[in-house]
Amino acid sequence: MLGLDKKDYTLLLIVAGLTMLAPFILNPFPEGSGLAQFNAGYPDLMQRFVIFGIFAIGFNILFGLTGYLSFGHAAFLGVGSYAAIWMMKLLTTNVIPAMVMAVIIAGLFALIVGYVSLRRSGIYFSILTLAFAQMSFAMAYSVLTPLTGGETGLQLKIADARILDGALEAGEQARANLFGLNMSSSYEMSVGSWLFTFNTGYYIAALVMLASFYLAIRIFRSPFGLMLRAVKSNQNRLNYTGLNPRPYTLAAFVISGMYAGLAGGLMVAMDTQVGPERMFWTASGEVVLMTILGGAGTLIGPVLGAGLIKYMENILSKINKDILHQWFAFLPDGLEDFIITLVYPFIGKGWHLTLGIIFMMVVIFLPGGLVEGGQRIAKLFKGKDADEDGAQTKPAE
Amino acid sequence: MGILEVKNVGKRFGGLQALNNVELSVKENSCHAIIGPNGAGKSTLLNVFVGKLIPDTGSVMFDGQSVLGRTPYEINQMGISRVFQTPEIFGDLSVMENMMIPVFAKRDGSFRMHAVQGMMGDKDIVEKAETMLEEMGLAEKRGMQASSMSRGDKRRLEIAMCLSQDPRLLLLDEPTAGMARADTNNTIDLLKQIKEERDITIAIIEHDMHVVFSLADRITVLAQGTPLVEDHPENIKGHPKVREAYLGETAD
Ligand SMILES: Nc1ncnc2c1ncn2[C@@H]1O[C@H](COP(=O)(O)OP(=O)(O)OP(=O)(O)O)[C@@H](O)[C@H]1O
Numbered sequence: 001m002l003g004l005d006k007k008d009y010t011l012l013l014i015v016a017g018l019t020m021l022a023p024f025i026l027n028p029f030p031e032g033s034g035l036a037q038f039n040a041g042y043p044d045l046m047q048r049f050v051i052f053g054i055f056a057i058g059f060n061i062l063f064g065l066t067g068y069l070s071f072g073h074a075a076f077l078g079v080g081s082y083a084a085i086w087m088m089k090l091l092t093t094n095v096i097p098a099m100v101m102a103v104i105i106a107g108l109f110a111l112i113v114g115y116v117s118l119r120r121s122g123i124y125f126s127i128l129t130l131a132f133a134q135m136s137f138a139m140a141y142s143v144l145t146p147l148t149g150g151e152t153g154l155q156l157k158i159a160d161a162r163i164l165d166g167a168l169e170a171g172e173q174a175r176a177n178l179f180g181l182n183m184s185s186s187y188e189m190s191v192g193s194w195l196f197t198f199n200t201g202y203y204i205a206a207l208v209m210l211a212s213f214y215l216a217i218r219i220f221r222s223p224f225g226l227m228l229r230a231v232k233s234n235q236n237r238l239n240y241t242g243l244n245p246r247p248y249t250l251a252a253f254v255i256s257g258m259y260a261g262l263a264g265g266l267m268v269a270m271d272t273q274v275g276p277e278r279m280f281w282t283a284s285g286e287v288v289l290m291t292i293l294g295g296a297g298t299l300i301g302p303v304l305g306a307g308l309i310k311y312m313e314n315i316l317s318k319i320n321k322d323i324l325h326q327w328f329a330f331l332p333d334g335l336e337d338f339i340i341t342l343v344y345p346f347i348g349k350g351w352h353l354t355l356g357i358i359f360m361m362v363v364i365f366l367p368g369g370l371v372e373g374g375q376r377i378a379k380l381f382k383g384k385d386a387d388e389d390g391a392q393t394k395p396a397e
Numbered sequence: 398m399g400i401l402e403v404k405n406v407g408k409r410f411g412g413l414q415a416l417n418n419v420e421l422s423v424k425e426n427s428c429h430a431i432i433g434p435n436g437a438g439k440s441t442l443l444n445v446f447v448g449k450l451i452p453d454t455g456s457v458m459f460d461g462q463s464v465l466g467r468t469p470y471e472i473n474q475m476g477i478s479r480v481f482q483t484p485e486i487f488g489d490l491s492v493m494e495n496m497m498i499p500v501f502a503k504r505d506g507s508f509r510m511h512a513v514q515g516m517m518g519d520k521d522i523v524e525k526a527e528t529m530l531e532e533m534g535l536a537e538k539r540g541m542q543a544s545s546m547s548r549g550d551k552r553r554l555e556i557a558m559c560l561s562q563d564p565r566l567l568l569l570d571e572p573t574a575g576m577a578r579a580d581t582n583n584t585i586d587l588l589k590q591i592k593e594e595r596d597i598t599i600a601i602i603e604h605d606m607h608v609v610f611s612l613a614d615r616i617t618v619l620a621q622g623t624p625l626v627e628d629h630p631e632n633i634k635g636h637p638k639v640r641e642a643y644l645g646e647t648a649d
Pocket residue numbers: 410413415433434435436437438439440441442
């Protein structure tokens with residue numbers, strides 16, 4: 001089906017089902033209940049899930065398949081964002097040209113960065129990509145201010161040219177749209193005390209994510225994907241087999257840069273502003289964490305990793321001391337304070353600590369990431385037939 | 398004129414003259430063995446043939462064309478395949494995938510981007526890879542991860558990968574090193590069969606004299622980077638210079 005074998009097709013259907021039903025799945029708790037703050041089904045966060053999912057899927061094409069660890073992929077995300085917002089300022093607030101341009105510009109930039117960085121491998125490659133990204137960040141902050149808006153970044157303004165769009169009516173704002181369909185428009189549905197939000201922007205981003213995911217599966221299963229895995233496995237043999245590894249790694253680098261650009265473009269389509277902090281090195285590190293946490297080299301892993309990290313960043317970080325007091329109010333006072341003192345470092349701003357611990361546990365006990373965890377559990381239940389596809393579930397080095 | 402003509406090749410590593418004025422001519426469709434004590438420069442010479450090392454002096458011509466200054470993948474495309482001392486295969490990939498890669502490389506050249514087409518849908522490639530696996534007796538292991546095979550099977554797979562490209566010259570660096578007797582004999586039989594069935598030239602480096610005398614049509618003895626003698630196997634066996642090289646100064 002769609003050129004996929006049964007297993008991959010099923011996986012695609014599952015992912016499609018989950019993303020389309022996300023507004024329900026992520027909002028399991030009724031409004032006003034104590035657990036409602038664990039609900040993640042609001043548009044802003046759901047958009048982030050799929051956008052960072054795209055970012056991680058693309059990153060995995062480079063890192064998961066070839067083993068080349070880029071520490072500068074946020075640069076492509078940022079460049080994509082800048083390209084997108086300029087399209088919206090100059091041409092039209094329709095998101096299609098913005099996303100197309102984001103992919104093209106990020107791809108061209110990746111071609112330059114990749115061409116230089118891929119002259120080295122291992123740690124030197126990683127450092128080169130990191131240097132490029134930090135350079136981009138610093139330039140966006142300073143000398144490129146006319147292009148990037150410097151520290152304040154860029155937003156849509158009433159005075160923007162938008163040569164393809166008609167004039168705005170008095171008091172109207174320029175808004176990102178898809179042929180007039182407003183990205184921020186939502187339809188809310190309440191069932192009992194549950195509230196579900198269906199947001200246009202989310203569904204567009206989700207469809208783009210599904211297309212990206214589908215393309216990634218095709219790449220994984222193609223001869224090109226085979227060569228990329230061969231690069232990771234044994235470059236020496238590849239050379240003596242008459243194949244030049246460099247164009248393969250460069251192509252993978254550019255493709256993953258384009259995925260990052262697409263994610264950057266979508267970010268602007270959802271929220272029409274950009275700042276240079278999007279390219280900061282921590283953002284590059286984050287996508288590495290997502291991919292390894294979920295399972296580098298697996299198809300679904302990076303998406304899971306992106307989801308988990310964004311969930312923790314947005315949900316765990318919002319739990320504060322007052323909320324803890326509510327939860328543990330049933331305990332005697334002394335014990336309540338004690339438990340809260342214990343738990344407190346792991347929530348709120350301390351979510352990084354929790355993430356760090358989870359990350360270490362995964363790397364040590366589940367080198368194949370969450371996907372390996374899932375497979376082990378599936379194996380417990382099903383007996384043997386859970387992991388046959390060695391290529392798909394290869395743990396990362 | 399041999400298919401491989403080596404003239405006056407020299408290579409220095411710091412203070413060590415690893416190769417010194419090496420002259421060698423490998424005749425087409427023969428099996429030429431290069432023997433010599435440890436550190437004689439045999440592997441260094443092979444690395445020169447495949448483009449891994451560039452010699453300081455001399456020339457290496459394969460079928461009338463110089464190999465010097467070309468990259469390993471270009472030299473492979475000229476028709477030279479190499480088997481390594483420890484089998485170099487794609488350990489993370491399945492046996493079938495290992496087999497498909499050289500077949501792709503042979504058909505499509507050093508780079509071709511089939512990024513969305515399905516790999517198993519490419520009938521030519523799948524058939525050729527499967528035939529090769531069957532020929533080499535590896536068909537049942539096609540789904541196995543290559544790194545989990547026995548040493549002998551890895552060697553067999555590596556040779557199969559090289560042969561699938563129909564090379565004109567096959568270079569083998571101690572193909573039986575570290576192998577059990579049974580695996581060594583299997584490898585000898587395999588190479589004999591290859592020699593008989595194919596139009597192929599084989600150059601082999603080997604310490605195991607049993608292997609050398611079972612296969613070689615001609616033998617070059619290398620010592621301290623210089624060829625001592627080149628002759629038929631019968632003449633090499635008792636040659637005083639050879640015994641000297643192997644046994645030190647105690648030759649009579
Ligand atoms: N890259 C290198 N740099 C420095 N010295 C080297 C290098 N490669 C080989 N040598 C030296 O050159 C000499 C010849 O080495 P080579 O590996 O060619 O010997 P060999 O005949 O293959 O020996 P063996 O039978 O042990 O495999 C050795 O003294 C070795 O230490």
